[in-house]
Amino acid sequence: MGNSQTVEGWGIWTWPNLVTAVRMAGIPLFCYLLVATDHYWQAATVLAIGGGTDWVDGQLARRLGQVSKLGKMLDPMVDRLYIMTALLALTYVGVLPGLFTLAVLLREVVLATLVIVLRWHGYPPLQVHFLGKVATTMVFASFPVFVIAYFGGPSFTGATALAWALAWWGLALYWLGAIMYMVQGARLIRSARIEARSVASA
Known part of the structure; x- marks a missing residue:
């Protein structure tokens, strides 16, 4: 051990x-x-x-x-x-469309903003949960498959379908995980405000 x-x-x-x-x-x-x-x-x-x-x-x-x-x-x-x-x-x-890239980058901006807001309220970054790990794995797993599908020619049509399946499902879970992080962060901030009010009124 x-x-x-x-x-x-x-x-x-x-x-x-x-x-x-x-x-x-x-x-x-x-x-x-x-x-x-x-x-x-x-x-x-x-x-x-x-x-x-x-x-x-x-x-x-x-x-x-x-x-x-x-x-x-x-x-x-x-x-x-x-x-x-x-x-x-x-x-x-030219392997990935700009819209997909924008959706991933926007999610990163949202989470980076959440980290800043939590820091402002005295909280550390939230722990990575299982859904976030699965989403990241799926999105990243699509990348090498995209390379093979894009440059491999017509014989790799099946790889293209697999790459997009991983990418879109991963992106959906990516944003679902981001929403869960935002809800969790909002609850922390709300509880801190309620506690501050109770202390102030005591």
């Missing part, structure tokens, strides 16, 4: 952080392969591996007892960078 003790300080030199750094290196590599070369299969592979292994560094940190401040900051940041970079790169090369 591993333990989940936190490494003192920022804990830069740990195995989980090395894994995170390798995953991060895949982001510019994916962009290069997609935009500047014809190696689309390799681009899809880098994207699938880099994004699909987002659980590895977290699991490794807990099992080795190397949970660190740097890891807690880098791990979610790299996950978000993969999604945003893939989204924008695929839109740039």
Whole structure:
């Protein structure tokens, strides 16, 4: 059994952080392969591996007892960078329509605003719930399938259908999760205001 003790300080030199750094290196590599070369299969592979292994560094940190401040900051940041970079790169090369990209970006703006509002009221960011994780997984899983479908030619028609199924279902769950976050945040703020009024009137 591993333990989940936190490494003192920022804990830069740990195995989980090395894994995170390798995953991060895949982001510019994916962009290069997609935009500047014809190696689309390799681009899809880098994207699938880099994004699909987002659980590895977290699991490794807990099992080795190397949970660190740097890891807690880098791990979610790299996950978000993969999604945003893939989204924008695929839109740039014409794989994804601008409307889909706008819908995802708007959701990110809404949640970023919610985080700011909660911070203003003294609350930390909300814990990621299961629906949000499923939605993110579905949206991201569609990206490498889109690459294969778009550049693979007519023989990959089935991949196109799969990519859009993942993308639209993922987007729907993405926004459903955002609504749940907003409701949860509104309840926290409302309860804080009620408590403040009761204290003031006491």
